[in-house]
Amino acid sequence: MVREIIRDEVFLAQKAEPAVPDDLDIAQDLLDTLAAHKTGCVGMAANMIGVNKRIIAFDNEGTYLVMFNPEIVKKSGPYEVEEGCLSLPGTRMARRWKSIKVRYQNERFQLRFKTFTGWTAQIIQHEINHCEGVLI
Numbered sequence: 001m002v003r004e005i006i007r008d009e010v011f012l013a014q015k016a017e018p019a020v021p022d023d024l025d026i027a028q029d030l031l032d033t034l035a036a037h038k039t040g041c042v043g044m045a046a047n048m049i050g051v052n053k054r055i056i057a058f059d060n061e062g063t064y065l066v067m068f069n070p071e072i073v074k075k076s077g078p079y080e081v082e083e084g085c086l087s088l089p090g091t092r093m094a095r096r097w098k099s100i101k102v103r104y105q106n107e108r109f110q111l112r113f114k115t116f117t118g119w120t121a122q123i124i125q126h127e128i129n130h131c132e133g134v135l136i
Contacts, residue, residue, distance in 0.1 A: 001029050002036045003049035007087050009135060012047055016054040016131040019046075019068040021109055023053050027066045030057045034064065041086045043123040045130030048087050056127035060120055067104035070128055073113070074101035083126060083136050092136040094129075096122050 006012060019026075026046055034044045034057050043058030057066045077098030084091045101115045102124060116124055126136065 001032055003029050003033050005033070005037070005086050006048055006050050009088070011050075011052075012087055012130065012135055013133045014047070014052055015133040016045070016047060016052050019053045019055045019105070023051075023055060023068070024107065026051050026053055027055055027057065027068070027107065030055060031064055031066065034058075037086060043127045044086070045127045047130055054131045056124070056131065058120070058123045058127055066107060067102065067124075068106070068109060070102050070104040070124070070131070072097075072100050072125070072128060073103045074115075075099065081122065083122075085126070085136055088135060094126070094136045096125050100125060102128075 030044055030046055033049050046053045046055040054069045056070055057064055075097035079096055081094055081096050082091045083094050099117045100121045103113050106112055
């Protein structure tokens with residue numbers, strides 16, 4: 001189901017609760033909403049659709065990937081970049097990393113580790129910030 005985009009900064013600034021297997025329907029809503037906004041959005045966190053759970057979905061080089069309970073466990077190559085967000089007006093500067101290693105759970109809640117670089121890494125960092133209640 002496509003959900004409304006949340007723009008309430010007080011809600012968005014809350015740290016997300018861990019995701020559990022009962023949250024799979026939220027992941028589907030996140031994918032549906034992301035697909036509906038694909039012209040102006042490459043990633044979303046669950047709080048952007050009003051659910052304070054640690055779930056992100058993003059464009060992973062042409063296909064959408066969902067991560068439950070993602071955490072960056074390794075990072076390298078810091079840089080500054082200007083970013084926008086569907087939930088916030090305008091753009092802001094953010095510090096990002098060129099390469100990140102992420103620990104997350106897949107849709108079966110199996111633990112996974114994967115390294116991402118470049119644009120995909122930047123998207124993931126933005127969405128994990130949402131899970132932490134950090135607004136750009």
